[in-house]
Each structure stands twice: as C-alpha cells, then as structure tokens.
Amino acid sequence: MTAPALVLVAHGTRSARGVEQVAALAEAVSAQVGTTRVAFVDVLGPSPSEVLRELDGPAVVVPAFLASGYHVHTDVPREVADSGHPDVRVTAALGPDRVLAAVLLQRLVETGWRPGDAVVLAAAGSSDPRALSDVRRSAALLAELVGGPVRIGYVATAQPRVPEVVGRLRGEGHRRIFVASYLLAHGLFHNRLGDAGADGVTEPLGVHPDLVQLLVSRYLTAAGAAAPQALRQALRVR
Structure with missing residues (x-):
C-alpha cells in the first residue's frame, strides 16, 4: 500500500522569510511522513490543483490555516475538484487546537x-x-x-x-x-x-516541534491504514 503524499496548503506571502518558514515546516513534516509538497491559495504558487496534478499516487491535503474561513471551506475544495486527482483526502484545518x-x-x-x-x-x-x-x-x-x-x-x-x-x-x-x-x-x-x-x-507560530506533530497527526488521521505503520505506532494513531 502506497503512503499518501502530504500537500501542505498555506495562504501565501510576498515575504521571503515567510515562504522560507513554510518550506521549513514542510521539510520538518517530510522527515516524518515522507513526500510533502507545499501549495498556496493566494499571492503566489503553486496552487493546490497544480501540485495535485503532479502527484501519481494518493494524497492528503492539510490546510495549514488557524481558522476555517473562505480558504478552507471554498478555495481548498475547489482546488481539489479542479485537479481531477482521483484519490485525495482533506483534513481539518490546524486551528483551533x-x-x-x-x-x-x-x-x-x-x-x-x-x-x-x-x-x-x-x-x-x-x-x-x-x-x-x-x-x-x-x-x-x-x-x-x-x-x-x-x-x-x-x-x-x-x-x-x-x-x-x-x-x-x-x-x-x-x-x-x-x-x-x-x-x-x-x-x-x-x-x-x-x-x-x-x-x-510574539513571533508567529513558525516551525515549532509541536506544530510539526500537529500537522503529522492531521495527516495520519486522514491517511489511516495507508500511513507508514511505524509512524502510526509512534504517535499512537490507530
């Protein structure tokens, strides 16, 4: 069974530092779950639909938003539909938590x-x-x-x-x-x-170990049995 790729969807920013932080967050998540790609719903690309079209296997989309508004309820589902990808699961947003x-x-x-x-x-x-x-x-x-x-x-x-x-x-x-x-x-x-x-x-939430684990947990819940077994056992996700 192929483990789904994780698509981390963020808002997007013109700040180079902000883009680097999102990339670093994805890299930290990738170290635990495997293939992780970043997509943005505004300001810059690639869009979620573009990323999903490049993936051959199953995917889990994690909206990295701290509250569920228009981007979570409208943009993300539309992008998933537009991608035409046959096997995509979308998790809940990160917040509140x-x-x-x-x-x-x-x-x-x-x-x-x-x-x-x-x-x-x-x-x-x-x-x-x-x-x-x-x-x-x-x-x-x-x-x-x-x-x-x-x-x-x-x-x-x-x-x-x-x-x-x-x-x-x-x-x-x-x-x-x-x-x-x-x-x-x-x-x-x-x-x-x-x-x-x-x-x-304060600094933004940024690349914090607990935030990384929250993203991983969202992924595992959606991936279910398709997630790497060792990772599921480590985080006690059944």
Missing part, C-alpha cells in the same frame, strides 16, 4: 510576558463567521493557559483591529500588554503588529 494555544503561550514567555500582563490574540481576520468563531475558541484556549482574559484583535477584514484593542487596554490601566501573533509565518500581517503599541509582539 490546544497544541496551538500551548505554542502561543511559549511564544509569549519568550517575548517577556509574565502572569498578570494583558494579552491580545492577533488574528488575520475574516468575513466568515465560522472563522471568527474559531478565533474566539482559540482565545478561550489561550486564556485557560495564561490564567486571565485574552482579548481578540484582527489585522484585517474583521473588527476590532489590534491597535484599537491595545489602546482600550491602555485606557483600562494595563501597564504591560503583549500581542500573541496568531499567524503561521512572517509576512505583511505580522509586520503590522509592530505598530500596534504593545510592549511586546
């Missing part, structure tokens, strides 16, 4: 956050209410870990915007405010967070 919340907490601590400091979860934003619901869930998961409220701010599309939320917290008397970048990689959206007026902005 407790693993991501734990990585966000680590990023906050690395940036200098201490218990009692205010936290703003900075998400890309979406006009899809399903995606906004996912972001609220992610904020709730992070709040459990930081032991206090987590406000939500958006970089684009949705309201309120991150600088507005930081300003409100200043007005409420918070002396130290940290922005948790709920973004996968560097790019225009992450760069904007530096002007939000916070005391610290």
Whole structure:
C-alpha cells in the first residue's frame, strides 16, 4: 500500500522569510511522513490543483490555516475538484487546537510576558463567521493557559483591529500588554503588529516541534491504514 503524499496548503506571502518558514515546516513534516509538497491559495504558487496534478499516487491535503474561513471551506475544495486527482483526502484545518494555544503561550514567555500582563490574540481576520468563531475558541484556549482574559484583535477584514484593542487596554490601566501573533509565518500581517503599541509582539507560530506533530497527526488521521505503520505506532494513531 502506497503512503499518501502530504500537500501542505498555506495562504501565501510576498515575504521571503515567510515562504522560507513554510518550506521549513514542510521539510520538518517530510522527515516524518515522507513526500510533502507545499501549495498556496493566494499571492503566489503553486496552487493546490497544480501540485495535485503532479502527484501519481494518493494524497492528503492539510490546510495549514488557524481558522476555517473562505480558504478552507471554498478555495481548498475547489482546488481539489479542479485537479481531477482521483484519490485525495482533506483534513481539518490546524486551528483551533490546544497544541496551538500551548505554542502561543511559549511564544509569549519568550517575548517577556509574565502572569498578570494583558494579552491580545492577533488574528488575520475574516468575513466568515465560522472563522471568527474559531478565533474566539482559540482565545478561550489561550486564556485557560495564561490564567486571565485574552482579548481578540484582527489585522484585517474583521473588527476590532489590534491597535484599537491595545489602546482600550491602555485606557483600562494595563501597564504591560503583549500581542500573541496568531499567524503561521512572517509576512505583511505580522509586520503590522509592530505598530500596534504593545510592549511586546510574539513571533508567529513558525516551525515549532509541536506544530510539526500537529500537522503529522492531521495527516495520519486522514491517511489511516495507508500511513507508514511505524509512524502510526509512534504517535499512537490507530
């Protein structure tokens, strides 16, 4: 039985650093599952349909999105259909997930956050209410870990915007405010967070070992019996 190739689908960015981070994430995943390809749904290529057309065997598409909005519900299924590939399985998006919340907490601590400091979860934003619901869930998961409220701010599309939320917290008397970048990689959206007026902005989720394992787990769940047996046993996926 041929193990399916993993197609990691990301948003896309003009930031060379961001593209390198996505490539490094795919490389780390490939070291565990085998053939892994990267595709993008916006800004640059290759598109998921282009990548799938180049694959002969079965494939598992993993949408590397932190909330399920238009790209997950519309773009990815359309690209899969357009590819004409006969054997494709699509996993759930990465977020919300407790693993991501734990990585966000680590990023906050690395940036200098201490218990009692205010936290703003900075998400890309979406006009899809399903995606906004996912972001609220992610904020709730992070709040459990930081032991206090987590406000939500958006970089684009949705309201309120991150600088507005930081300003409100200043007005409420918070002396130290940290922005948790709920973004996968560097790019225009992450760069904007530096002007939000916070005391610290975390790095994006990036190439974190736990994020790699989350991607692998998504793949294994979809691949099922076709996944490498040793890998399934190692991660206790049945």
